[in-house]
Amino acid sequence: ATRPKATTLFGKRGMSLEEELNDSNQYYRSQSMAVVYKKPTPIQIVKVDYPARSQAVIKEAYFKQASTTDYNGIYQGRYLDFEAKETKNKTAFPFRNFHQHQIEHFRACLQQGGICFVIMKFVPLQRLFLLPASELITRWDAQADGARKSIPLEIVIKQGYEINYQLNPTIPYLSAVDQLIAYQVKRSN
Amino acid sequence: ATRPKATTLFGKRGMSLEEELNDSNQYYRSQSMAVVYKKPTPIQIVKVDYPARSQAVIKEAYFKQASTTDYNGIYQGRYLDFEAKETKNKTAFPFRNFHQHQIEHFRACLQQGGICFVIMKFVPLQRLFLLPASELITRWDAQADGARKSIPLEIVIKQGYEINYQLNPTIPYLSAVDQLIAYQVKRSN
Ligand SMILES: [Mg+2]
Ligand SMILES: [Mg+2]
Numbered sequence: 177a178t179r180p181k182a183t184t185l186f187g188k189r190g191m192s193l194e195e196e197l198n199d200s201n202q203y204y205r206s207q208s209m210a211v212v213y214k215k216p217t218p219i220q221i222v223k224v225d226y227p228a229r230s231q232a233v234i235k236e237a238y239f240k241q242a243s244t245t246d247y248n249g250i251y252q253g254r255y256l257d258f259e260a261k262e263t264k265n266k267t268a269f270p271f272r273n274f275h276q277h278q279i280e281h282f283r284a285c286l287q288q289g290g291i292c293f294v295i296m297k298f299v300p301l302q303r304l305f306l307l308p309a310s311e312l313i314t315r316w317d318a319q320a321d322g323a324r325k326s327i328p329l330e331i332v333i334k335q336g337y338e339i340n341y342q343l344n345p346t347i348p349y350l351s352a353v354d355q356l357i358a359y360q361v362k363r364s365n
Numbered sequence: 366a367t368r369p370k371a372t373t374l375f376g377k378r379g380m381s382l383e384e385e386l387n388d389s390n391q392y393y394r395s396q397s398m399a400v401v402y403k404k405p406t407p408i409q410i411v412k413v414d415y416p417a418r419s420q421a422v423i424k425e426a427y428f429k430q431a432s433t434t435d436y437n438g439i440y441q442g443r444y445l446d447f448e449a450k451e452t453k454n455k456t457a458f459p460f461r462n463f464h465q466h467q468i469e470h471f472r473a474c475l476q477q478g479g480i481c482f483v484i485m486k487f488v489p490l491q492r493l494f495l496l497p498a499s500e501l502i503t504r505w506d507a508q509a510d511g512a513r514k515s516i517p518l519e520i521v522i523k524q525g526y527e528i529n530y531q532l533n534p535t536i537p538y539l540s541a542v543d544q545l546i547a548y549q550v551k552r553s554n
Binding site for chain 2: 216237
């Protein structure tokens with residue numbers, strides 16, 4: 177048997193964060209642990225050809241701005257909703273990675289009782305965190321009062337939950353979700 | 366004030382079932398009652414042009430089979446997952462409108478505790494129902510034992526919840542969801 181290469185611990189070779197999460201979601205579904213999918217990219221279709229005897233071909237289309245976040249689904253009766261983001265920054269996560277409509281979507285889902293978060297990757301550090309959406313929203317809103325336009329790494333470490341890459345699932349984010357839920361339950365008691 | 370036309374009661378003029386549901390979901394979001402969206406159609410992109418100084422143009426792409434259902438979201442802490450389907454049939458809803466992977470997706474979501482259903486429209490009758498996914502699955506599975514390949518209207522009436530078109534939201538399906546939840550709570554006690 178070949179031993180897994182050490183690099184595997186930093187994510188599967190050449191996979192993007194999105195691919196790693198899709199891979200992890202597939203694992204979670206196969207184990208009946210959760211049902212979570214990446215939403216398809218919204219496309220504005222302008223022109224479609226229907227060649228005889230073969231499948232329809234889209235000939236002109238444009239990328240549309242997504243109105244929500246990247247991922248949603250269900251885990252043990254709870255609605256999960258999250259966004260995945262990477263940064264090349266080493267000390268803080270810049271807000272320019274987020275859009276106002278994503279913040280509003282998080283706000284609406286939190287109000288309905290959803291479990292909402294960001295999975296953020298500091299690429300140069302090879303460190304991954306689950307940051308609760310509530311923390312993101314608080315700091316996003318504070319920008320209007322002149323607060324900084326990024327979240328410092330030390331805050332992400334303190335308010336978030338670090339996720340360590342492993343073999344299967346590549347990104348075991350449900351363990352971090354368990355911690356977030358346990359924290360919320362404790363706070364509400 | 367103009368009186369709403371009688372035809373409005375049969376859905377907004379010229380709208381498809383999907384458009385009516387999108388419209389209803391927008392209403393529910395605007396009233397902070399639920400956060401539900403139609404998932405974008407999955408597309409396999411083959412060729413993209415990046416013209417100088419203008420937005421990317423998709424030049425070749427294909428429609429992909431969706432792996433899940435049409436709609437999902439959150440309502441009062443509960444995960445909702447549903448498919449919308451129309452038939453021209455007057456007496457039964459044919460199974461050919463469903464795919465095996467949609468049935469499996471419902472099964473997986475129900476196992477996680479989701480609220481799963483089909484919104485079915487009998488177009489010639491202008492009648493709309495919410496049918497619980499559990500009922501669909503039972504009858505789908507029975508096909509293997511030679512049972513019929515459709516669900517009779519009388520079963521949909523008996524096991525489902527009729528939804529009457531109204532002005533806003535056009536399709537007030539959350540009332541039917543409330544009935545489904547109340548029924549499940551009663552059964553589990
Ligand atoms: Mg993303
Ligand atoms: Mg459909």
